[in-house]
Amino acid sequence: MIIISSSETTRRRALGRFCGAAALLAGLVATGVAAPAGTATAAAPDPTGPRAATSQTRTENGRLPVKAIEKILQADGHVSKSGVLEVDIDRTDIHVIGGNPPVRFKDGFQIQHELFFQSLGHGKAILNGDLALRPQEIQPVIDSFIAHGLTFQAQHQHLYDLRPMVWFLHFRAIGNPLRLAGAARAAIAKTSTPLPQHSPPHPTTPLPVRKLERILGGDATVGENGIVTVTVQRTDRIRLGGVVVDPDLGVSTSIQFQPLRKGRAAVVPDFSMTAKETQPVITVMRRHRWEVGCLYNQETDEHPQLYFSHMYRVGDPVTLARQIREGLDRTAAKRA
Secondary structure (H helix, E strand, C coil): CCCCCHHHHHHHHHHHHHHHHHHHHHHHHHHCCCCCCCCCCCCCCCCCCHHHHHHHCCCHHHCCCHHHHHHHHCECEEECCCCCEEEEEECCCCCCEECCCCEECCCCCCCEEEEEEEEEECCEEEEEEEEEECHHHHHHHHHHHHHCCCEEEEEECCCCCCECCCEEEEEEEEECHHHHHHHHHHHHCCCCCCCCECCCCCCCCCCCHHHHHHHHCCEEEECHHHCEEEEECECCCEEECCEEECCCCCCCEEEEEEECHHHCEEEEEEEEECHHHHHHHHHHHHHCCCEEEEEECCCCCEECCCEEEEEEEEECHHHHHHHHHHHHCCCCECCC
């Protein structure tokens, strides 16, 4: 007869929990499929090495497991100054022409999945995102949202004259960041999105990046094909699903510039507005002859409720940036 002390029993139980969590993480990383809703997803070591696990699988003190999330999603991300991780995944398999005058949208311009992760501490994060879809992909993706515990928030077009037309489905969730990444990856697997994807190591652009930043009052990044994205944060307090979210969690105004010949650019601002801000912004932009795209909500259970509208124009990027700033001045956006 073998007698096991209470301390030994505790040690063995802890070891069992550790091994179970490690196996779950390994499965997420290997397959990209999320654990079923309600499955425990306690932080476990990254399979790539025990030393990396300490900083990469916890959200304590505002840290996100960036490398592990990127590995599950098979795409590179960008961490904002406030610590929000954004992962953009291009629909390089969809070749779109749109706008007036019409422009061929290059990879990295508008037609992409966008995923935002914000640490909530204590092993939890909030995910807010949207997927760019062909019509035949919509219902399978909705089913995947439901199967993996993601909250389906919105379905709409962004611009009305794309050829072929692309639809955008917005979703959110709160939980273990690796499980959230696995759930998002499972939804993306219902599409024909080419993976893996990697950001260009040293992207360049002919556009005046710093001048655009100064005019707009936001932070700029340069991506593939010289495309510049400027995000201008909202300054009010936004709650999403009962959680106060960072302005970088996809709830602020984002502006994209695609370089064209002769110093011009195709420009699409995606304005973030409250109900009271919507009419003043649209009035200003139509005065400058911007094409106004769809007006919609993209989040549910959001306070205050935000409305979004993509707009389109081709011209001198600096002039267009100044016009966009006029629109931003009608909102609670950060001042230039």
